[in-house]
Amino acid sequence: MQWGYVPFLYFVAVLGLEAAMQKECRIIKALQNKLTYQQRLQYMKHYFPINYTVNVQFEEVLRASNITRLRDENVSELSLRCLWLSVNSQVLLKIWAVLLEKHPSWEYIQDLCLLFEQLAEEYEDCNQGKVDTNVWDVVEQVLTSDAGSSQKAVYPKVLLDNCVKVMRMLYSESCE
Template structure:
């Protein structure tokens, strides 16, 4: 009798995951629309002083090569997406923190932060216990602002360029 319910429960679970992925893909699409090259150039380069940089932790400079290296170490896609989300949320907060409310980039950065918050709400539904240990360590270090971590001065546009490249790498297959 119980075996008759197993396929039904599996089907419901798959539908639930599919619905969550569709919402996640809608948020990623909104981020892609907000992070176009033209907007990154305007809001993160032209509206900032020449050679302006933001101090971030070394781990907050997340590049596509980092993701490729972690994939080679068999880190799960969920863990990689969680890492990307956590790192870039903190980067955006650091960029936003240096802006005055009347700065032309303030509202743009606020909108990006809001989209990342929506995506974080989606990830709260996932079991964070499934995140790989080495990724969890990096995320904790970024979130706590570990003073022992080395700092790096990076232009805001370069940080968002890395964000877009990694986003494309992580979501291009699942969110077509």
């Protein structure tokens, strides 16, 4: 190959990466618009009975402190994003499963699920070879809904609050 093509190929690769990041950031922006505090409060608290909880696996309660701890262990950003995506996709499905189709929050959760599906398409690299082993074990456990895992009753709003906090931690620098 001639050396004259190397800068051109590099330029094309950078443009492809930039286009992928722009699509990912558009989805994150749409998620931020859907997950505003007012909407989380309305759809996940006001439209639910008082003290209503959803049973989730212990691993599905992903907090900002979990991400900080994993970052201290030098877990890659791709692994953290895959973990966040996998956990919250499953959480949304569990919330959606308890809703009747006529429930006021049903369509809201459906829209969030669609956005997470679009984001999952952008993360084709979320497989065992690319994700850190300790994170992959948690992802696998969440995706298989391991019956041996301990269950925890959590308010739906708290689950989405955690989702938003972790999303801001993971995407604030790359998608401003």
